[in-house]
Amino acid sequence: MQIINTMNNLLIPNPKEAESIHIIREVAAQFERPVLLFSGGKDSITLVRLAQKAFYPARIPFPLLHVDTGHNFPETIEFRDRLVEELGLELIVRNVQDSIDQGKVREERGRYSSRNSLQTTTLLDAIEEFKFDACIGGARRDEEKARAKERVFSVRDDFGQWDEKNQRPELFDMLNGKIHNGQNVRCFPISNWTELDVWEYIRTENIEIPSIYFAHEREVFLRDGLIWTANEHVFREEHEEVLVKMVRFRTVGDMTCTAAVFSEAVSLDDVVGEIRDSSISERGARIDDKRSEAAMEKRKKVGYF
Amino acid sequence: MSENRKLIKIATAGSVDDGKSTLIGRLLYDTKSLTTDKIEAIERSSKQRGYDYLDFSLATDGLVAEREQGITIDVAHIYFNTDKTNFIVADTPGHVEYTRNMVTGASTSQVAIILIDARKGVIEQTYRHFFIANLLRISHVVVAINKMDLVGYEEDVYLKIKADFDALVAKSDFTEDQITFIPVSALKGENIARQSEEMPWYVGNTLLDHLEVLEPADLEVSSLARFPVQYVIRPKTEAWHDFRGFSGMLYGGNLKVGDEVTLLPSLNTSKIKSIHYFDQEIQEAAAGSSIAITLDTEVDLSRGDMLVKSGELPTSEKRLTATICQVNNKPLRVGSKYILQHGVNRVMAKVDQIESRIHTDFTGTEEAGQLKLNDIGRVHFRLSKPIHFDSYHTNKSNGSFILIDEAEYDTVSVGFIE
Numbered sequence: 001m002q003i004i005n006t007m008n009n010l011l012i013p014n015p016k017e018a019e020s021i022h023i024i025r026e027v028a029a030q031f032e033r034p035v036l037l038f039s040g041g042k043d044s045i046t047l048v049r050l051a052q053k054a055f056y057p058a059r060i061p062f063p064l065l066h067v068d069t070g071h072n073f074p075e076t077i078e079f080r081d082r083l084v085e086e087l088g089l090e091l092i093v094r095n096v097q098d099s100i101d102q103g104k105v106r107e108e109r110g111r112y113s114s115r116n117s118l119q120t121t122t123l124l125d126a127i128e129e130f131k132f133d134a135c136i137g138g139a140r141r142d143e144e145k146a147r148a149k150e151r152v153f154s155v156r157d158d159f160g161q162w163d164e165k166n167q168r169p170e171l172f173d174m175l176n177g178k179i180h181n182g183q184n185v186r187c188f189p190i191s192n193w194t195e196l197d198v199w200e201y202i203r204t205e206n207i208e209i210p211s212i213y214f215a216h217e218r219e220v221f222l223r224d225g226l227i228w229t230a231n232e233h234v235f236r237e238e239h240e241e242v243l244v245k246m247v248r249f250r251t252v253g254d255m256t257c258t259a260a261v262f263s264e265a266v267s268l269d270d271v272v273g274e275i276r277d278s279s280i281s282e283r284g285a286r287i288d289d290k291r292s293e294a295a296m297e298k299r300k301k302v303g304y305f
Numbered sequence: 306m307s308e309n310r311k312l313i314k315i316a317t318a319g320s321v322d323d324g325k326s327t328l329i330g331r332l333l334y335d336t337k338s339l340t341t342d343k344i345e346a347i348e349r350s351s352k353q354r355g356y357d358y359l360d361f362s363l364a365t366d367g368l369v370a371e372r373e374q375g376i377t378i379d380v381a382h383i384y385f386n387t388d389k390t391n392f393i394v395a396d397t398p399g400h401v402e403y404t405r406n407m408v409t410g411a412s413t414s415q416v417a418i419i420l421i422d423a424r425k426g427v428i429e430q431t432y433r434h435f436f437i438a439n440l441l442r443i444s445h446v447v448v449a450i451n452k453m454d455l456v457g458y459e460e461d462v463y464l465k466i467k468a469d470f471d472a473l474v475a476k477s478d479f480t481e482d483q484i485t486f487i488p489v490s491a492l493k494g495e496n497i498a499r500q501s502e503e504m505p506w507y508v509g510n511t512l513l514d515h516l517e518v519l520e521p522a523d524l525e526v527s528s529l530a531r532f533p534v535q536y537v538i539r540p541k542t543e544a545w546h547d548f549r550g551f552s553g554m555l556y557g558g559n560l561k562v563g564d565e566v567t568l569l570p571s572l573n574t575s576k577i578k579s580i581h582y583f584d585q586e587i588q589e590a591a592a593g594s595s596i597a598i599t600l601d602t603e604v605d606l607s608r609g610d611m612l613v614k615s616g617e618l619p620t621s622e623k624r625l626t627a628t629i630c631q632v633n634n635k636p637l638r639v640g641s642k643y644i645l646q647h648g649v650n651r652v653m654a655k656v657d658q659i660e661s662r663i664h665t666d667f668t669g670t671e672e673a674g675q676l677k678l679n680d681i682g683r684v685h686f687r688l689s690k691p692i693h694f695d696s697y698h699t700n701k702s703n704g705s706f707i708l709i710d711e712a713e714y715d716t717v718s719v720g721f722i723e
Contacts, residue, residue: 009588021595025536053583058540141382148381168716169409169632178714194384
């Protein structure tokens with residue numbers, strides 16, 4: 001944690017926070033039209049706080065973009081709207097439903113159907129519509145093996161594609177955001193943070209987060225050892241029995257691809273304690289990663305965030 | 306980020322089969338950083354491949370292509386922590402052609418772990434890895450002599466390798482106290498987190514204990530304050546009407562309110578009026594802080610300019626000599642023009658002369674017409690405008706730069722200023 005010594009009012013920086021602020025300022029300085037990809041999850045909420053810190057007392061000089069699958073938890077959407085209002089931010093929302101209605105993507109059907117992978121099309125369309133040249137995201141290298149090799153500035157082509165063999169080396173903290181027309185860059189300011197770092201930061205900074213991160217009673221059902229939300233957006237077989245359990249979410253994505261964990265953690269202290277002791281990885285509760293061992297890498301290659 | 310945990314950044318280097326991924330996987334396993342689902346995945350994969358042990362290398366090898374080839378092909382970042390320390394590991398591959406990756410990984414690290422296969426001893430690859438650690442002035446090197454289980458845990462093997470390596474150290478800028486030798490078996494976990502009973506002759510720390518006693522402050526070279534202006538903050542609101550904050554990261558030293566400062570390139574002087582960290586005004590900031598500074602007088606200062614303490618000026622020149630490592634397929638040639646990025650500042654640079662290619666095995670230099678991918682050489686540049694630099698060995702951040710290809714915009718070289 002950054003320590004401000006009260007005796008002589010000296011700032012000793014928290015190295016990860018200082019690095020993230022540096023990266024966010026580089027994005028604002030190097031690009032014409034950056035945007036912050038906001039999901040309403042803890043990582044993008046942390047990004048918003050870091051962006052506030054980077055530009056204070058000025059406002060954050062770029063908008064937020066939310067690609068809404070239509071299957072988000074209502075708590076997340078309420079939270080999003082309140083945050084935007086309180087901080088005076090500009091929010092752009094683009095809907096996966098529109099991409100479906102326009103016939104650009106087809107809704108998945110059946111047991112594991114999800115709109116998660118359909119987001120890519122909506123995102124790429126929004127990038128084109130607003131001519132965004134940099135998308136700031138909350139991805140972290142500790143999340144998943146394919147992410148561990150991601151750059152802080154990751155150049156994508158017109159199709160949003162990621163070429164893992166042709167990435168620019170990143171030396172020291174110098175970031176090269178030079179691009180050609182049609183290219184854009186995904187920027188990851190909290191690349192070097194771990195899940196525990198994020199939670200400890202949220203606790204120290206006293207950052208508000210959506211209520212679904214804390215333990216609450218919810219109608220759920222069990223499948224493949226995962227806890228699924230029971231509601232109209234999530235495909236459920238008749239024999240899959242609905243139970244009421246105390247659960248919370250460790251990641252907040254689309255309802256169809258985010259599994260809950262059993263939890264009694266009702267405060268940030270509880271959550272931090274739980275993460276410290278936890279033996280299941282964060283993405284272990286992401287149903288979208290379970291599809292195959294190389295799932296994330298394959299999605300990234302086609303422009304998934 | 307825990308209040309109590311320090312941050313240690315490590316680069317690992319080893320040849321293809323030295324067991325580097327296994328070592329990292331073992332560190333993760335022994336610090337309980339691998340989650341049950343990951344351990345299960347490793348057990349499943351190991352079984353599928355018919356191994357009779359747990360293949361921890363599967364914990365770190367990320368990309369599909371390299372899983373198929375069974376090798377690591379890029380820099381991967383791995384995170385783990387103990388109660389006392391947060392670690393970031395830049396796992397860099399050991400192929401001859403991948404010098405670029407080790408330079409990249411080492412550029413953000415304070416510590417290098419160089420792996421040696423106890424059966425093979427010090428080989429050409431070891432020279433190269435140590436050469437890069439030396440070039441990048443890594444503060445501390447751990448030589449992990451691995452696969453001791455395959456040489457019967459013999460002390461003589463360890464001593465022979467240590468003696469061979471010491472001969473290398475003598476050719477470098479390192480002092481003996483910057484190098485630590487540890488005999489290990491990553492596969493069996495000997496001397497990783499657990500003191501080995503197989504090697505009672507070794508009385509030093511285990512690898513993990515050794516990494517934990519390192520102090521970040523001891524791993525930094527103390528240097529003068531350099532504050533490159535990254536972004537000018539102008540709120541233009543009622544409450545902050547006249548606010549002009551020069552934001553950036555402070556490299557080296559510290560800055561406090563009231564300090565007399567000189568602005569580059571104008572050479573104008575001013576005084577620090579206030580230092581801002583988010584909504585707090587602070588009196589003083591230590592190196593590594595991302596802050597915003599306001600000045601006593603109205604000055605012309607924009608991105609790429611630099612603020613330093615008066616009397617502590619860096620070199621401002623339109624010519625410079627640097628050691629270059631080529632990190633792109635396109636060779637560096639005499640007469641070529643590049644965008645030179647020094648911190649957050651960009652100027653144009655032209656290659657005046659390639660003086661020599663440097664052998665990465667401490668055997669001297671040779672003449673070279675160009676520098677190809679993974680070549681290291683001494684190069685003279687002419688710049689379109691002066692930059693304000695220090696030598697790399699006095700200030701890493703202000704003594705390094707990258708070259709960007711004018712047409713493709715790829716990062717093609719990294720330079721260390723003399």
